[in-house]
Amino acid sequence: MRLALADVYAARSRIAGVALRTPLVPSPYLSKIAGRDFLLKLEVAQPIGAFKLRGAANAIAALPATCAGVACCSTGNHGRGIAYAARARGLRAVVCMSELVPQAKVDGIRALGAEVRIKGRSQDEAQIESARLCETEGLAEISPFDDAHVIAGQGTIGLELLEDRPDLGTILIPLSGGGLAAGIALAAKAIKPDIRVIGVSMDRGAAMHASLQAGHPVEVEEVASLADSLGGGVGLANKLSFALCRDLLDDVILVTEDEIYRAMQTLYYEDRLVAEGACVVGIAALQSGKLPALKEPVATIITGRNVDMNVFTQVVTGQDVTLGDMTVKGQSYGA
Ligand SMILES: *Cc1c(COP(=O)(O)O)cnc(C)c1O
Secondary structure (H helix, E strand, O other): OOOOHHHHHHHHHHHEOOEOOOOEEEOHHHHHHHOOOEEEEEHHHOOOOEOOHHHHHHHHHOOOOOOOOEEEEOOOHHHHHHHHHHHHOOOOEEEEEOOOOOHHHHHHHHHOOOEEEEOOOOHHHHHHHHHHHHHHHOOEEOOOOOOHHHHHHHHHHHHHHHHHOOOOOEEEEEOOOOHHHHHHHHHHHHHOOOOEEEEEEEOOOOHHHHHHHHOOOOOOOOOOOOOHHHOOOOOOOOOOHHHHHHHHOOEEEEEOHHHHHHHHHHHHHHHOOOOOHHHHHHHHHHHOOOOOOOOOOEEEEEOEOOOOHHHHHHHHOOOOEEEOOEEEOOOOOOO
């Protein structure tokens, strides 16, 4: 399937009533640092606390009435979106996740009525389990990022951004499997061809960045990160999101765990927002001086708030954070 702007508009009507139109708010503090309007697209306001409801709702709305249920792999938020949208349609949902997924996210998905399977140490192993379930139990598989309906659903963010701010010059997008970046870039560039779209990932285990460098999808070792929602591969047999990111992204920037830590503090203390490490990478890129010169207003997507509250408390109180075999050194805000 070739995706076009019309698919994004179709997604918007399909998901209306399940996913919300979210506010785009200026951050006075970050605007001062950027020297121009720096805007936050608050996907934390979605009913599941993350943008992934958009793509999940669109994919589930597109399933045939005879469908027995859905299965997916997830680093947490896609599973939450699938669970929520499946329940709204009265469908069975099975979410496969790796052992790296934080407990808070596992609990959140169970609370929405989905079945959870924990399998292996990587998103790829969880994906194999999801494919197996589809084969043996007749479920429909919905990829978290490499699915035309999911990409079109995430793309509805691009429509809203340019409706609210037609003068927008740059969009900074947290980048993992690339469904979000592909959808937004597709919609935004169809409407405004000269807009710049920049993906941002953590510097350890960034599968899309490594794949773009190699010119084809490659595997990377999955490691613990404050940006846990950005972990996982792009799939060696990637059909859509890799090519779209290759063709539509102007740049990909990588940020360190220290920079993510500080950006989480900044968003909390300056804008009073509780958010996951994954969604502050655009702020981290700004604060670390890694962004190219920006001319017009800039927006970043505050993609989700489903953070482990122990980790979040450690970050905002300046304590060390240990995740797996990695420790991020604590630092008080403003120090
Ligand atoms: C999934 C996710 C992303 C990245 O989206 P992709 O489509 O995989 O690139 C970013 N932030 C959060 C909070 C997510 O859950």
